[in-house]
Amino acid sequence: MSFISSHSLAELIDFTDDSIEIEHITSEVSDESVLTDLELGIHRLHVAKRSSEKPVNDILLSTLLPPFTRLQKLTAANVLNRNSIFGVVASVTDKTVLYSPIPETGVITAVNPSGVTLSFLNANSGILEEDTFPANQISLHKYRLLFYLSNVKQFRGVTGRISCVLIIKFIRELLTCLMYYQQSQHIDVLQQWPTEASTFVRLFQYMYVAYENNSSLSPSQHDHMSLVGCLFRILQNCMIYEVNHSSRGAELLRAFEIGTWDEQIQPYHHSSLSQTSVSSTLSSHGTDVTARTHGCLSFAAVQTDNEYRVHSLHPCLQRTKYYDRVIIPGAAGLRVIFDKRCSLDLDAASLTFFQDEQHTDVIARFTGDASAFCSFTVRGNALRFLYESSYSAKPTWGYAFIVEPFENIRWTGDIEVLQGHCFDWSCFALDLIMDICKDTSDKNRDYFGCVLKNLLLYVRTVGMPFKSTVIRLLTKLLSLRCAGLQRPDVR
16 A cells, blocks of 8 residues: 555556567568577576476376366265265275276265275176275266266266277277288288278377377386387387388378478468466457467467466566466467566566476576567466565566467377377478488489478578477488488578
8 A cells, every 4th residue: 555655646557557569470581580489598598398207196187188087075965865876976086086097986886884885897797796895985976077977877878988999099009010010021011901091191190199198198218118109119110111111102101291391381370279268467358369370380369459468567566576377278388478678687586487386397587688588488278487576676677478379289189180280290200201211212302392491481480489399300301311402591
């Protein structure tokens, strides 16, 4: 109150000024952007990296997988009103949300002082078996992906769908093993199997998604030793072998090339992102979100009527510490773009961004004048930040930034594979194509020429993320002698 009473209305309006001056991501092409957009690297800031080991817990699983089921603990009221829980599906667990693995699950058939009796179906014999557990160990299946499970019929339907998914998984693994076995017997798989080359690529894409999801769950240096990792690498080697030795190898290689950095860029599309919501520090206006696509990425346009803004007081106050977060459901990644006027006391104030809720995994820390604030991108739909200033902090303008969502970074499931390409797959597929063609003739010269043009256009387009990845691919492409590419003049 003393702060408000000591300043006039005009001064208070200046303090809370929410205007913002930024350079929006556009289709503008600039050679300078190759340096300015290298994801914080040239600024020598702290960049979040994947740790060598990450414990698999419910918090991590919640960001990667939908819950298998939501549970309700068995209460004393439930026990007293026994008829209300007879026939209800229940699990022997103390958790309220289940991801994996699923504990013993059955149907409640009896409740007595000794505990709760569950009926299980023995999958091997087809015989119903019963067992009794303490009531405090039982949780009821009331919801499954927000769908009410009121009877055994619905539970059987869920079980059937899970069985179908597992069958599909086992079939893909079987096909991988068959391909490997036939190649070891010097059998031309592409010639013997009556299917299109694109089908083999689609199988590879499905296995790629499984491999990436598995890597996210266990991102250690030894994740390739998992069953999923081994099968994926076996399939990868099988694909390389088929391209180099099969009579239809050129057809398979072309199937990999289609859509891999060879398509003409369409600068404007409508985004499929659902209407986003953010924390209380942000303001959003409008309902129509336009998106720009480039190199498989899709960006939500940041315009006057739909901006996600975060800003401090201007000038910012001394002796201040607070944190907040931005969550945009449906976004695969977020880009932070700072106001041109950002300024914080170099020695006594800072703005720090974090990857986790505990504020231990630092993405970047900013302080000083406007030249120290650079745009950056993060994967996921959440961004945490902390602002702090000491008592000795000098009055400065403060900070302001907008958050821009984008999608199509990676696939998380089979349905997304069917919807189109994504950035991670395009980069992986191009890397694989270059490995395949490094010792072959120049029959792919036209394709590599098109890819070179698109990669250069990507790194020269202002504001595009993950340029370090694209530059790595560009460097590898220019080193391919078989491509016969003319090196661009960078002087």
